Amino acid sequence: MKRLLPIVALALLLAGCGAPELSALNPSGAVAEKQLSLIILSISIMVLVFVVVAIIFTYVVIRYRERPGQEKEIPVQVEGNHKLEIIWTVIPILLLIVLAVPTVMTTFSLAEEAPEDAFWVDVTAHQYWWNFEYPDTNIVTAQELVIPTGERVYINLESADVIHSFWVPALAGKMDTNPDNTNKMYIETDTPGIYDGRCAELCGEAHALMNFRVVALEPAEYNNWVAGMQNFDEEVVSAQATEGRELFAQSCIGCHAVDASQPGLGPNLAGFAERGTIAGFLAKSSDNPEEADANLKAWIKEAQAVKPGNAMPNFLDLNDQELDAIVEYLNSLTLD
Ligand code: HEC
Ligand SMILES: [Cu+2]
Structure with a gap:
């Protein structure tokens, strides 16, 4: 029992690794479901082979072991036995066919050409953030990929620098984003909600913080979002916000557009107040506005300490009052 303890502890530790929403075993859409069925199929075949081999192995080890005071017993030799050799060649071939046919069929079905009127999103990965562009509606956003439910969303994957990988475990397996070619995939879900995504290819210092989210909205709500982004207009509501806007125009606008129609050196901030995170991973929830504001201040002042190696400089010269502004x-960049 004592020897089992570390194994049990390790199993419990590993079981804690995946938040349920970050698991491919918890699919929320046709693509991830198909992929999960392949995972289950291949694991079942592996388990079957393992169990059969383990049983034969255990039997042989016990049956033909050397017993004290007994003469060595040599088992019957089967070299050159055609019947046996055919059996143990045919069984693996059958198993491989059972594995290959559904795998190849699913792989091809997931690579189907998009129809003419398909819904497309262009995803560009940057060290260490995600840019999302909707060519049909001329919207540019970042960090949160907003999609309608009940529709297949085709994705062009590209990278602005090194290789990254786009992975939303609940919706689909990961796919690389490359600097010099475009990979294509699609996702779909019928369930509105927020799906966590990760960069799944080691891409540099802040790789582990290169998180993003897919926000799936009912079609009507999605259309509201589109209208909100297309007509996005800053409504500066207070004197403090006006001061903030001036500071922003001095120090930030070179990298951050606040008009949802253009990409930039940093994330587009149109509708930023609606986002659930800062830089993809820092909490920014309306349930806890103090924490959200503190995180945002820390980010603006010292982005390099919060997410080392990212492309936003520190602004150590800004004082508290300027940061608050x-x-x-x-926070006033809301959609209406
Ligand atoms: C040199 C370009 C550059 C400048 C100047 C810059 N930023 Fe950034 N900013 C970035 C980049 C790049 C990111 C994405 C960092 C990451 O997540 O890897 C970012 C991220 C952010 C985010 C998080 C966005 C999101 O959707 O999560 C906020 C907020 C932000 N910057 C605010 C500011 C403010 C305020 C200023 C001015 C005081 C500023 N930035 C100046 C490049 C810049
Ligand atoms: Cu990465």
């Missing part, structure tokens, strides 16, 4: 301004 910028935060107030960013």
Whole structure:
């Protein structure tokens, strides 16, 4: 029992690794479901082979072991036995066919050409953030990929620098984003909700913090979002926000557009107040506005400490009052 303890502890530790929403075993859409069925199929075949081999192995080890005071018993030799050799060649071939046919069929069905009127999103990975562009509606956003439920969303994957990998475990297996070619995939879900995504290819210092989210909305709500983004207009509501806006125009606008129609050196911030995170991973929930504001201030002042190696410089010269003003301004970037 004592020897089992570390194994049990390790199993419990590993079981804690995956948040349920970050698991391919918990699919929420046709693509992830198909992929899960392949995972289950291949694991079942492996388990079957393992069990059969383990049983034969155990039997042989016990049956032909050397017993004290007994003469060595040599088992019957089967070299050159055609019947046996055919059996143990045919069984693996059958198993491989059972594995290959559904795998190849699923792989091809997931690579189907998009229809003419398909819904497309262009995803560009950057060290260490995600840019999302909707060519049909001319919307640019970042960090949160908003999609309608009940529709197949085709994705062009590209990278602005090194290789990254786009992975939303509940919706689909990962796919690389490359600097010099475009990979294509699609996702779909019928369930509105927030699906966590990760960069799944080691891409540099802040790789582990290169998180993003897919936000699936009912079609009507999705259309509201589109209208909100297309007509996005800053409504500066207070004197503090006006001050923040001026500071933003001095220090930030070179990298951050606040008009949802253009990409930039940093994430587009149109509708930023609606986002659930800062830089993809820092909490920014309306349930806890103090924490959200503190995180945002820390980010603006010292982005390099919060997410080492990312492309936003520190702004150590900004004082508390100026930071508060910028935060107030960013919090006013809501959709109506
Ligand atoms: C040199 C370009 C650059 C400048 C200047 C810059 N930023 Fe950034 N900013 C970035 C980049 C790049 C990111 C994405 C970092 C990451 O997540 O890897 C970012 C991220 C952010 C985010 C998080 C966005 C999101 O959707 O999660 C906020 C908020 C932000 N910057 C605010 C500011 C403010 C305020 C200023 C001015 C005081 C500023 N930035 C100046 C490049 C810049
Ligand atoms: Cu990465």
